[in-house]
Amino acid sequence: MMKWLHIMASSAWFYRFSGQAIPWLMSAFIVLLLIGLYGGLVTAPADYQQGDAFRIIYIHVPAAWMSLFIYCVMAMYAVIALVWRIKLAEVLLISSAPIGAAFTFLALVTGSLWGKPMWGTWWSWDARLTSELLLLFLYWGVMGLYAAIEDKRTASKAVSVLTLVGVVNIPIIHYSVSWWNTLHQGPSITMTDKPTMPMEMLMPLLVMAVAFKIFYGLSLLIRARAELVEREPQSRWLKAVIEENNDE
Amino acid sequence: MNSTLQSLYFLAIRECLTAFRNRHEALSPLIFFSLVCVLFPLGVGASADLLRTIAPGIIWVAALLAILMSLGTLFRHEYEQGTLELMVLSEHPLIVLVVIKLVAYWLITALPLIVVAPFMAYGLGLTADAQGVLLLTLLLGTPVLILVGAIASTLTLVIPQNGMLLALLVLPLYVPVLIFATSAVNTVMMGGSAAGALYILAALCVLSVTLSPLAIVAALKIGVSQ
Amino acid sequence: MSEFIYMGGYSFYIWSSYSLALIILVLNILGPSLKHKKSVQQASDIHLLNGMKSDES
Numbered sequence: 001m002m003k004w005l006h007i008m009a010s011s012a013w014f015y016r017f018s019g020q021a022i023p024w025l026m027s028a029f030i031v032l033l034l035i036g037l038y039g040g041l042v043t044a045p046a047d048y049q050q051g052d053a054f055r056i057i058y059i060h061v062p063a064a065w066m067s068l069f070i071y072c073v074m075a076m077y078a079v080i081a082l083v084w085r086i087k088l089a090e091v092l093l094i095s096s097a098p099i100g101a102a103f104t105f106l107a108l109v110t111g112s113l114w115g116k117p118m119w120g121t122w123w124s125w126d127a128r129l130t131s132e133l134l135l136l137f138l139y140w141g142v143m144g145l146y147a148a149i150e151d152k153r154t155a156s157k158a159v160s161v162l163t164l165v166g167v168v169n170i171p172i173i174h175y176s177v178s179w180w181n182t183l184h185q186g187p188s189i190t191m192t193d194k195p196t197m198p199m200e201m202l203m204p205l206l207v208m209a210v211a212f213k214i215f216y217g218l219s220l221l222i223r224a225r226a227e228l229v230e231r232e233p234q235s236r237w238l239k240a241v242i243e244e245n246n247d248e
Numbered sequence: 249m250n251s252t253l254q255s256l257y258f259l260a261i262r263e264c265l266t267a268f269r270n271r272h273e274a275l276s277p278l279i280f281f282s283l284v285c286v287l288f289p290l291g292v293g294a295s296a297d298l299l300r301t302i303a304p305g306i307i308w309v310a311a312l313l314a315i316l317m318s319l320g321t322l323f324r325h326e327y328e329q330g331t332l333e334l335m336v337l338s339e340h341p342l343i344v345l346v347v348i349k350l351v352a353y354w355l356i357t358a359l360p361l362i363v364v365a366p367f368m369a370y371g372l373g374l375t376a377d378a379q380g381v382l383l384l385t386l387l388l389g390t391p392v393l394i395l396v397g398a399i400a401s402t403l404t405l406v407i408p409q410n411g412m413l414l415a416l417l418v419l420p421l422y423v424p425v426l427i428f429a430t431s432a433v434n435t436v437m438m439g440g441s442a443a444g445a446l447y448i449l450a451a452l453c454v455l456s457v458t459l460s461p462l463a464i465v466a467a468l469k470i471g472v473s474q
Numbered sequence: 475m476s477e478f479i480y481m482g483g484y485s486f487y488i489w490s491s492y493s494l495a496l497i498i499l500v501l502n503i504l505g506p507s508l509k510h511k512k513s514v515q516q517a518s519d520i521h522l523l524n525g526m527k528s529d530e531s
Contacts, residue, residue: 145413161466245518
């Protein structure tokens, strides 16, 4: 087990593995995305109260789920990076941040685009919207702090500490909808109860959620490869890869 | 253990002496706080009802900004003069040194704000019970602001112009404190009980008091190992 | 078909959301891919220079 973990943590193995995995992830993502889009835009019936506008849910909710999910994953990487000092964890951590920021931004903007026709306002300072905005600032803070420190290992350590400190925000976002009466609607999909949405409406949502997760993996691997190359330009495994490329 | 207590005592005295000798720098949070509280009534017009409604927000935002502005220099002098490395490498546990420094910092920076706040609150038209709750929120909330801000301040220690980044980093963690504190005072002004919000503030205070020093120590070690 | 695009009057909101999502997804693949190519190119230049240096000495 430990030997396996050590192999997985090596840059050479990861670079090769990710190179092979990326095409698979790309195909899986495209297929699921098309299924989800078809289901969301065509098959799902229009909502009784909201008409077709509710279709934004198929972008907004998966994006919001991803914004929280990615931060939790980053927190895991941060723990691994700080406790076991594994370089790959540092690389994965900083590669995830821009993706998380992108999803948070997407969730916020689609939320506004949904809010304007439905509830009459582009923005409100209620608990969920505000804490999601703060999550975006957290992601930007992580990216900014990493960029501002010259030495990459010091930068990674600082960013890991920051990520863990900011983890407090995640339960606040998740439970804010239940704790306060807000403009944002209550939770309709939980892990334990039956969902309150009919299946034709729910399925595309779940498909999009999985599609976005696969996208995260895809983008993460591409970014992580780029970061690894930047960090270790003179390493032996990279020389081998370059020579392989030159031979082709 | 005895020598550790002695060093703590000397460290605390040194902090207070330094603050006394740089009086203008140590007083600037207080001056900023007072300025904001005085300028707001002039800016929004002296309507008593309006002022009373926004008073908790004004006082809390002013206190928050005052603390935020001075946090950038928390360990800056030690870092530049090299005494920070001495602190990290000393035989005394770093976490205790950090706690003493933060306590001294709270006494120098936040306590004057808390002493002056009632006067500002009176000037903005807050009733007596609301003032009491306001003081309580400041007592509970300013340690959180300082402790959490200290984490961000030490993380950005190695960056020369860290003001904007520092603000960006602490904002997500400051906002809950701000919301609960002002919510407590607003609830009391509307006739309800502030107990719920105060309990949450107290929980945040306890959480930051116990966990922040660990993060600050980690950040200091990162900064020194540069 | 036009009814599909019209989306019950909400066409601006729905299509802006979906196009923004698409743009963000595409950028998050293209951007890193280009950056990766550039990094590998830079690394292979360094490799080349090192190779030339050791040939000289």
